[in-house]
Amino acid sequence: MLKSASSLPHKAKQGSLKNDYQGPLASGLNRRAFLKTSTAIALLAGLPACKPTQDVTKSNNNPAPSATTNKDIPASVFSDYQKKVLAQVQMQLLPDDGDGPSAQDINGVDYLEWAMTDQQNIQDGDPDFIRKGIGWLDDLAVQTKGEVFIQLDQTNQHNIIEKIAGSSAGENWLSLLMYYLTEALLLDPVYGGNPDQIGWNWLEHQAGFPRPTSETTYRDFE
Amino acid sequence: MKNQPTTTKDFDICIIGSGAGGGPIAYELAQAGYRVVVLEKGGWFDEADFKKDEMLSRRNIFRSKIADERHVLEEPDGEDWSSHNTSEFWGGNIVGGASNFMSGYFHRLKPEDFRLLSEFGAIEGANIVDWPITYNDLEPYYTKVEQLIGVSGKIVKHPHLEPRSTADYPFPPTAEHPVSAWFDKAANELGLHPLPMARAILSTPYNQRNSCEYSGYCGSYGCHSGAKGSSRAALLDHVKTKNNFQLMTQAKAYQINTDQKGNASSVDYYDNAGSSHRITAKVVTVACYAIESSRLLLSSTGAKHPDGIGNRYQQIGKNLHCCAGGTGHGIFDLTQLTSQQADALKVRGPFFNRALQDWYFIDDKPVFGKRVKGGTIDFVFDPPSPTADANSLKWDDNNNLLWGSAFKQRLKSHFTQSRDFKFEVFCDWLPTDNCHVSLDANEKDKWGSAVARVKVGFHPHDLKVAQYIVDQGVNVMKKMGAQKYYGNAFTSPTSNLIAGGLRFGKDPKTSALDPDCRVHGTDNIFVTDGSFMPNGGSITPTFTIYANAFRVADKIKAQLGKV
Ligand SMILES: Cc1cc2nc3c(=O)[nH]c(=O)nc-3n(C[C@H](O)[C@H](O)[C@H](O)COP(=O)(O)OP(=O)(O)OC[C@H]3O[C@@H](n4cnc5c(N)ncnc54)[C@H](O)[C@@H]3O)c2cc1C
Ligand code: SF4
Secondary structure, three states: OOOEOOOOHHHHOOOOOHHHOOOOOHHHOOHHHHHOOOHHHHHHHOOOOOOOOOOHHHHHHOOOOOOOOHHHOOOOOOOHHHHHHHHHHHHHHOOOOOOOOOOOOOOHHHHHHHHOOOHHHHHOOHHHHHHHHHHHHHHHHHHHHOOOHHHOOHHHHHHHHHHHHOOHHHHHHHHHHHHHHHHHHHOOHHHOOOHHHHHHHHOOOOOOOOOOOOOOOHHHHO | OOOOOOOEEEEEEEEEOOOOOOHHHHHHHHHOOOOEEEEOOOOOOOHHHOOOOHHHHHOOOOOOOOOOOOEEEEEEEOOEEEEEEEOOOOOOOOOOHHHHOOOOEOOOOOHHHHEHHHHHOOOOOOOOOEOOOOHHHHHHHHHHHHHHHHOEOOOOOOOOOOOOOOOOOOEOOOOEOOOHHHHHHHHHHOOOOOEEOOEOEOOOOEOOEOOOOOOOOOOOOOOOOOOEOOHHHHOHHHOOOOOOEEEEOOOEEEEEEEOOOOOEEEEEEEOOOOOEEEEEEEEEEEOOOHHHHHHHHHHOOEOOEOOOOOOOOOOOOEEEEOEEEEEEEEEEEHHHOOHHHHHHHHOOOOEOOEEEOOOOEEOOHHHHOOOEEOEEEEEEOOOOOHHHHHHHOOEOOOOOEOOOHHHHHHHHHHHHOEEEEEEEEEEEOOOOOOEEEEEEEEEEOOOOOEEEEEEEOOOHHHHHHHHHHHHHHHHHHHHHOOOEEEEEEEOOOEOOOOEEEOOEOOOOOOOOEOOOOEEOOOOOEEEOOHHHOOOOOOOOOHHHHHHHHHHHHHHHHHHHOOO
């Protein structure tokens, strides 16, 4: 089989592993960019293949401020409030629309919290970027609708998501949440998402064998 | 790092790298009774460790990590060159190397591949040469690989079938996907010669290895049954308990030391804790995968080799090649097929296993002006990676993020209402002065050694040939009844199918190795991975890497003499 080593951004769009493309650094995306809703940004917004990542080799020499090491993983990555916001944002991204599982059905928030304890995700600065995005989201909700995101009705929440999807940083943030939702939907249930193979069943995906067990997950090899 | 070796051990032969290039040497010399040591920088994992878990590849679990070591890839970017760090060339860094994760599509080279220059003539800007050996020299070793590594298939007569000393493969073909019959019909109607593809996968048990269990996830995934012909399962597992054999895991070779005559005297390696150790041996074999073998020779300087071992004429790292070619797709809309046809397409497990070699040589004067070397088309279903697929579907055709019900519908339609049937085109990537390995001036690995800088310029002729064959593949997809069909020739390097860099030849001024794959200017340093190949042929290389390594094993045994 052919595997391409190229990772030029324009070629990497179809790539699927976040390693494929070292996109705009998560830490370099700021609040202003997040709130900006100009369509002119669509070009840049279109670039990230999968998830905004940092150049790991660089961050090793000069750790990004957001990078945490194993020992200081907090007991809970997100506060209860942050989890509430994330749950509702996830339900906009993968809604309960009568066709296939919703974010809640696939344990979206629990999975996300667990994924934030993965060393690579920590190094990529994801927990921090996701937390920051929640703040920006609420800022925008208050600015434009007068209330924080979780106080808004479905239509207004939808509007807000639509709005931030139009800015590069906003789209990056949503794209990162989608990245983890697809993991929760389609990774082996051993990782906490895809309960009872709900995602596989919906998409008629036949798993390979032997499957990982709780003693043989990827973290047991790290 | 502590550079002073803390221990020294002596062996007859020290083999660096345990993949497809290293395994045959280790196996043959250990079986013959020589004292063998293999240095492998990864760990020893086996059938019990290999699960069908997408996270293993998402986290590069069995591959070197970019933070530890990497390559600097320099590639054409429009008129310019751009470079960046990559870990894509690490295809497998455990005992058995990338051969644990290959799909095992096995084709032999053809006699003409050994004499590309005299058969097809020079092409301006390309460093094409004839090989110093012929197909006949390698044929017995292809036959040996078919038995020992385990190649399953069925010989079908076709215009470009290479000569064989045996009538057929030793193992019958692996189980076939129901859609293979659609392909045969379409290809026959087009006047082509559909070929069952040989696989380095056991279809029946052999040598304490199980036959394939059709797990549905093969290429990119390790094999739990032992059927896949990795260097570990097929070779190293069978000598590992011998008293005269030792395989050091987590042993990263960083320097081949040479004596006053320029011959190898010892090899230094780091263990897992970063301590240095030394192996002395009569013969040293390098098989680190094409790029890394050049790198090790370049970085091993000595009194006789001030620019790296064998680099007197600046041939080390030169004439690297990837696999030119392209890919194409036939998308079948399941809603437009009968339920029987749709069910057939949905089957996962058995292999599709079809190839076309009708254009291995192209005689189309209006297009090329003369007969030229063409390529092979392999038709395949990609190994499943549902999470990665779903993640890539979040971008719509205008590169905007899709979310909500629109995203869900896209997922559903992709996974349940269509099947993407793919073809891969393999052509020669002509060696040029713009495709080579050197030591990067800035980047160092975690042990403090310079990493390899890989420049991957391509020749425009490759693109023309590839496009020609891609177009033929698209025609087949159309004929098969795909609703959408398209293909693209590419110029980006195929990270898993790199060869060359240390090509063999008679003249030290134009080659790095002699015809026995001994580094020019040395008596006892051999290179046995794909680095030796002056051109890759229009196929995947591993069958040839294995065969050549068995050939060189015989040369080394002859050189070492009686045990
Ligand atoms: C996903 C995938 C699919 C593939 N499919 C096919 C296919 O269908 N058909 C085909 O023909 N080929 C295929 N290949 C290619 C095939 O795997 C390679 O051609 C083959 O493994 C190359 O053999 P090698 O010995 O050169 O390198 P490897 O098999 O990679 O072995 C090199 C070994 O050397 C070790 N090493 C490197 N440097 C050092 C050092 N300094 N010290 C100690 N150890 C070191 C590495 O860790 C590694 O284990 C595929 C590869 C991949 C990744
Ligand atoms: S399909 Fe067969 S050869 Fe491939 S990994 Fe599964 S059992 Fe092994």
